Amino acid sequence: MNKYQLPSDSQLRSKEFVFGVATSSYQIEGGVEEGGRTPSIWDTFCRTPGKVDNGDHGDVACDHYHxxxxxxxxxxxxxxxxxxxxxxxxxxxxxxxxxxxxxxDFYEQIIDECHARGMKVYVTLYHWDLPQYLEDKGGWLNRETSYKFAEYAEVVSRYFGDKIDVYTTLNEPFVSAFLGYRWGEHAPGIKGEREGFLASHHLMLGHGLAMPVLRKNAPNATHGVVFNATPAYPLTDKDQAAADYCEAENFHWFIDPVLKGEYPQAVIERQSTKMPMILEGDLDIISAPVDYIGINYYTRSVARFNENGDIETVKQTESEHTYIGWEIYPQGLTDLLVRLNTRYGNLPPIYITENGAAGDDHCINGEVNDEQRVRYVQGHLEAVDNAIKAGVKVDGYFAWSLMDNFEWAFGYCQRFGMVHVDYQTQKRTLKQSAIAYQNMLLERAEENK
Known part of the structure; x- marks a missing residue:
């Protein structure tokens, strides 16, 4: 397939629909001791033995800094x-x-270069690289970090203003809070049920505190927040409540306070002894209006109650999986978007801010045949189209990721890029998935002339 096939009646063909690619700072930049940068929690975490595959780190990564x-x-x-x-x-x-x-200055040159080439810039303020000096004071377990985040948002938005087209406060607070402070799989590596929920509340509070700051300093930009969401399905008819609870804890817990001004009751009841201190007025702050919601989708989960009545997810062994072990299930993206639209009623516009697949990709004779990723993206573009036809307002799609990069606790063994990176030489090679994306967008541009 040399290009992705979009239905002739698809809104994805219109020039108003935004197609993009996505990256994050720690995963691609390198230059960790250059340009005045100081350590983040990921610099520290990577140097903790056993935390990252192969002892990998982001010191050089894709050397995007240079x-x-x-x-x-x-x-x-x-x-x-x-x-x-x-x-x-x-x-x-x-x-x-x-x-x-x-x-x-570093980011301004990137923003200016994008604009000079006619591309809009979507900037995420927090993609998990908290300054280590704030972690030393408790990180997201310390309520003060929420206010420090608002101060950081003030510095960035006061300097760039409307030069940044779209601001995102947080990327995937679920991952920051639960993988970082509940299960210890990501930086800073803290394990504790109460800690995970406390960090989640402070992250969402930081989002809410930053929103009026961003609106003040960049009144003509678009402002929102990005969530990862994994729709859950019951293993049997008896397991529907297990699937419902998985969704409640894994993404309603983060989206509800923004769009409904409350946390889901199911989680409050099941985790009653682990709930954070929520001060009066916190939910009013968190539920500040947003212009859009970003959704990062990769796969689904299948849930059941085990013999002890506990909820567990069940791997679908008969299905196709990506190299990282995630089931390929495009229908889940359609289902997720329709469910969100139903749950939240007057839902703000949605961007699919990440969608992609990890592959065991190799560059052979200057080519990378990532056939599975090509099929993955095709299926998920169709899933977005189906959701739009079902009445969901989706305004854009960003492939994750532009290029292979530091994949957090997996180090460099998982390649999510549409572009292959040789980490020894830093040579970039467009994979078949990138060429198919390029050809689709060239065809769309011709149609819309």
Whole structure:
């Protein structure tokens, strides 16, 4: 398949629908000790033995810190409308209250280069790289970090204003809170049920505190927040309540306070002894209006009650899986979007801010045949189209990821990129999935002339 096939009546063909690619700072930049940057919790976590596969780290990663200009040129060559990136908090505020102009300059040149090439810029303020100096004071377990995040949002938005087209406060607070502070699988590696829920509340409070700051400083930009969501299905008819609870804890817990001004009752009741202190007015802050919701979708889960009445997920061994072990299930994206639309009623516009597949990809004779990823993206574009036809307002789709990069606790063994990266030489090679994306977007551009 040399291009993705979109139905002739698809809104995805219109020039108003935004196609893009996405990255994040710690995963691609490198240059961890350059340009005034100080350590993040991921720099520390990577140096803790046994935490990251192969002892990998982001010190160099894709060396985007030095190769950014050629990378922007490569992004532009794909024909996308927008580039979604994140800003590294420790590059902007390397010490508490100290603004680093070199950090602002680094991102400004990227933003300017994107705009010069006609691409919009979607900036995430927090994609998990908390400054280590804040973690030393408790990190997201410390309520003060919510206010520090608002101060960081003030610095960035005051400097860039409307030059940033779309602001995102948080990327996947579920991962930051639960993998970072509940299960210990991500930085900072803390394990504790109460800690996970406390971190989640402080993350959402930080989002709410930042929203009016962003609106004040960038009144013409678009502002929102990004959630990862994994729709759950019951293993048998008797397991529907298990599937419902999985959704409640894994993403309603984060979306409900923003769109409904409350946390889901099912989670409050089941986790009653682990609930954080929620002060009067917190939910009013968190539920500040948003212009859009970003949804990151990769796979589904299948849930059941085990013999002890506990909820567990069941791997679907008969299904096709990606290299990371996640089931390929495009229908889940349609179902998820329709469910969200039903649950929240007057839902803000949605962007699919991440969608992609990990592969065991190899560059052979200058080519990377990532046939599974090509099928994966095709299926998920069709799933988005089906959701739109079912009445969901979806305004854009961002492939995860632009290029292979540091995949958190998996290090460099999982390749999510549409572009292959040789980490020894930093050579970039467009995979078949990138070429299919490029050809689809070129065809769409011709149609819309």
């Amino acid at each position: 190769l950014w200009k050629q990378d922007i040129e490569m992004i532009h060559s794909l024909g996308v409308d927008a580039y979604r990136l994140s800003i590294a908090w420790p590059r902007i505020l390397p010490q508490d209250g100290v603004v680093n102009q070199q950090g602002l």
